[in-house]
Amino acid sequence: MTAYDPCAHCEEVMQPYMDRVLTDAERAEAEAHLDECSYCRKRYRFEESLRGFVRQAVAAEPMPVELKQKLIELRTPLQ
Amino acid sequence: MSETTREPDARQIATDARDRVRFEEEALALSDQVYRVARHLVGSREEAEDLMQETYARAFRSWRSFQPGTNLRAWLLRILTNLNIDRGRKQQRSPDIQPLEEGDYFLYNKLEATGDGPTDEDQVVERLSQNDVVSALSEVPHDFRDVVVLVDIGDFTYADAAQILDIPIGTVMSRLHRGRRILKKAMAESAVGGEVS
Numbered sequence: 001m002t003a004y005d006p007c008a009h010c011e012e013v014m015q016p017y018m019d020r021v022l023t024d025a026e027r028a029e030a031e032a033h034l035d036e037c038s039y040c041r042k043r044y045r046f047e048e049s050l051r052g053f054v055r056q057a058v059a060a061e062p063m064p065v066e067l068k069q070k071l072i073e074l075r076t077p078l079q
Numbered sequence: 080m081s082e083t084t085r086e087p088d089a090r091q092i093a094t095d096a097r098d099r100v101r102f103e104e105e106a107l108a109l110s111d112q113v114y115r116v117a118r119h120l121v122g123s124r125e126e127a128e129d130l131m132q133e134t135y136a137r138a139f140r141s142w143r144s145f146q147p148g149t150n151l152r153a154w155l156l157r158i159l160t161n162l163n164i165d166r167g168r169k170q171q172r173s174p175d176i177q178p179l180e181e182g183d184y185f186l187y188n189k190l191e192a193t194g195d196g197p198t199d200e201d202q203v204v205e206r207l208s209q210n211d212v213v214s215a216l217s218e219v220p221h222d223f224r225d226v227v228v229l230v231d232i233g234d235f236t237y238a239d240a241a242q243i244l245d246i247p248i249g250t251v252m253s254r255l256h257r258g259r260r261i262l263k264k265a266m267a268e269s270a271v272g273g274e275v276s
Contacts, residue, residue, distance in 0.1 A: 012182075015259060042200055046186075046203055049200055054212050054231060058212060058216065064128070068111075071131065074132065
């Protein structure tokens with residue numbers, strides 16, 4: 001049996017922690033570890049920045065104006 | 080037919096017309112958000128544009144089946160993902176071959192190891208480019224990418240994503256977890272170069 005590794009556990013719960021789906025007890029456990037572990041804290045902060053960066057990176061390509069016009073033309077003509 | 084029976088019909092027609100116009104306006108107001116998701120569900124801009132037109136044509140035809148008060152953006156995306164599957168995407172799936180994923184700290188560790196100088200978290204993120212993200216996302220297998228795109232880019236809840244893709248919520252959660260890890264590994268490969276291990 002392998003020994004319990006708190007950093008490996010913290011890595012495992014990072015996504016549910018960020019998504020706010022951990023139970024109160026699980027969240028408290030993760031936060032207690034983050035308070036004392038700068039290695040994990042750094043990686044959690046990076047994850048936060050990364051999520052914002054991904055969102056910005058993919059939002060950079062707006063819908064083409066011509067497409068918007070084509071969608072408008074699909075509307076049912078008024079009687 | 081007497082005047083008294085024709086009158087309610089005329090009122091009904093007017094009400095229908097008003098509801099339809101309102102529906103079409105609301106659907107069009109969401110088109111930028113729907114496009115942003117569509118653009119990353121499919122491989123190319125051309126495919127996304129075709130899919131958007133098919134989606135809106137179908138939505139405008141079947142507007143009566145939308146239940147007012149429910150999530151119109153999710154309803155439109157449900158049409159779009161169904162059309163995307165109808166277009167033959169299913170045949171491209173290869174569920175038996177899935178990329179190996181790494182842990183959630185993998186990308187940070189790779190970026191930190193390749194740079195020199197300070198390793199403040201924000202500066203580490205800056206080692207990625209917009210192109211790293213876009214190309215990495217296109218490499219994530221469809222089943223995983225759909226969920227990542229809907230939740231992380233489209234801001235849909237797990238429940239909405241489950242409804243749009245017609246899969247159980249538990250499957251949404253597990254695909255999201257794995258999909259994000261696959262994405263991060265692909266970003267590491269794109270940013271650092273070569274096959275990372």
